[in-house]
Amino acid sequence: MNDHIDIKALAKLSKIKIADKDLPNMRQDLESTLVLCQKMNNISLAELPLCQESPATQTQLRPDVVSERNRRLQHAPDQLPMHDSFYLVPNIID
Amino acid sequence: MDINLSSIYSIKKALDTRQISSVELSQLFLEKIHASQAKLNAFISIYNSEAIRNSAQVADYIRHALPKDQYSPLLGIPIAHKDLFCASDKTTCGSNMLSQFQAPYSATIVEKLTHAGMVSLGKTNMDEFAMGSSTETSFFGPTRNPWALNCVPGGSSGGSAAAIAAGLIPAATGSDTGGSIRQPASFCGISGIKPTYGRVSRWGMVAFASSLDQAGPMAHSAQDLAYLLQFMAGFDPKDATSSQAPVPNYLEAINQPLQNTRIGIVNTMADMDADVAKAMSNAIVTLEQLGCKMVDIEPPNHEAAIAAYYVIAPGECSSNLARFDGIRYGHRASEACDLESLYINSRSEGFGLEVKRRILMGTYVLSSGYYDAYYKKAQCVRESIRAHYQRLFTDVDAILSPVCPTPAFELGEKFNDPTAMYESDRYTICANLAGIPALSIPAGVSNHGLPIGVQLLSNHMQEATLLNIGHQFQQQTDWHQQQPTQKYDEES
DSSP states (O other): OOOOOOHHHHHHHHTOOOOGGGHHHHHHHHHHHHHHHGGGGGSOOTTOOOOOOOGGGOOOOOOOOOOSOOOHHHHOTTSOOEETTEEOOOOOOO | OOOOOSSHHHHHHHHHTTSSOHHHHHHHHHHHHHHHHHHHOOEEEEOOHHHHHHHHHHHHHHHHHSOGGGSOTTTTOEEEEETTBOBSSBOOTTSSTTTTOBOSSBOHHHHHHHHTTOEEEEEEOOSGGGOOSSSOSOTTOOOOBTTBTTBOOOSSSHHHHHHHHTTSOSEEEEEOSSSTTHHHHHHHTOEEEEOOTTTBOOTTBOOSSTTTOOEEEEESSHHHHHHHHHHHBSOOTTOTTOOOOOOOOHHHHTTSOOTTOEEEEOSOOTTSOHHHHHHHHHHHHHHHHTTOEEEEOOOOOHHHHHHHHHHHHHHHHHHHGGGBSSSSBSOOOSOOSSHHHHHHHHHHHHSOHHHHHHHHHHHHHHSTTTTIIIIIHHHHHHHHHHHHHHHHTTTOSEEEEESSSSSOOBTTTTTTOHHHHHHTTTTTHHHHHHTOOEEEEEEEEOTTSOEEEEEEEESTTOHHHHHHHHHHHHHHOOGGGOOOOOOOSTTO
16 A cells, blocks of 8 residues: 555645644654554455344334425426426427 | 432432432532532533523422422433533534534433433533544643543543543533543543444434444443433434334343353453553452353454544544535634635634544545545454454353553643554444444552443443443442542632
């Protein structure tokens, strides 16, 4: 892994300003954290069982129901006329 | 009037027998909070005494008007909430970014405990956005450990832990993303439980790492935690990750005998402080006396766990904290020439150093060139740790381990060395990665007079098992009743 960190580019992506005088310390902190993170390469994942959710933690998602009634006409009275849920657009004659 | 105010049970008894009223009780705790604030700095907000008085008066009225079995056992008991739970008031999350934020609603657990009749006295100090293990990253200044004022109380729920240990409040809420309830509980000599992921609603809790965050109670004893968790736990339709598993009666469960309970122990933790090792040995002896059977187990790879945690948590943090841009939420910079500079200036002024560090780290591990090498790999490690625990829990009912390799460290000792601070979370983060519950209880005192905790972990939704073991352990020991001898009120 190439772990040379471009702090300025990261800061720009994160929308955070890092003062020039703080760049060396920030780089050192992030690089030492990455060294810590690379210790996960010591674990073998070859025999990892497929991800299964424990029955005890199975969550029930909220019902996927549209509860708002259609207020399109109320909010956009000047919209194009519709037929069978399609907008009726004027024919374009070349 | 000599009333024992050290547990919910004893306070409830004093209220029921009219030795004290809720109004007097809240006034008593409020005075203690004000007197200690200059030295401990355990609170960020202390509520208006008139508002507290009104809530306590309502509790007193209900207690006198209704028969005992018709009101909650928590009626009229004071509580404080960690300042990352929205509470229809100022909610700062320990950050300049939210220092002026007024929450328009209350978190589900705040509402549940309020409906149970608890009287909230204020909001406790914490590491900024719950990122830290010492409460030193708070924008409002560090909290000090009531056992030794030169030491940290742990973090990120350090304000809650210090307030309970110092007797400023009998109970508080906390949140645990990588040990933020258990480690401060251990450093301050109190009890705290991180419930199973999904057991307690996260709605209204400012998010740090959404797949790891979990709210939980903190108090002096496991029995007090049972009282609190009984009201906090349960399905919440507003939290999509909330579990529908039924909530057992914890207060009944804690009185079960422990005969033949199988507890896994690890004999290969070489990096523990000698005082922590001694507390562990003593805890094993006590549990054996209670009839538990000790089983040697192979622990998950702590090195890999800490590595995976410090990829996943910053990744989720950088994503969650994107909303704090000065427009949608948070501090708005006064100087900006365009929208981009408004975002950048607001975020740069609003966030502290540790939060910026984690946002940058998260942005790095989620960036396209490194996603597979870090984030995807970390998720695989996380799954292997979860699977490891599932295998362990086919042989044992619970696992005993230290909470932290050392007792509380000194203020500033690890503040400028983030990796040393991260390493101190090595025993706590596995429970968050696996989503399992874990309980921290006091189990000894170091040579320097600092409390030491041990933690018990069990399978998903087995909080009752943990509280049962914890309560029985505390029937045999008095570590949870010990109090700091330091003086921290203004006169001292």
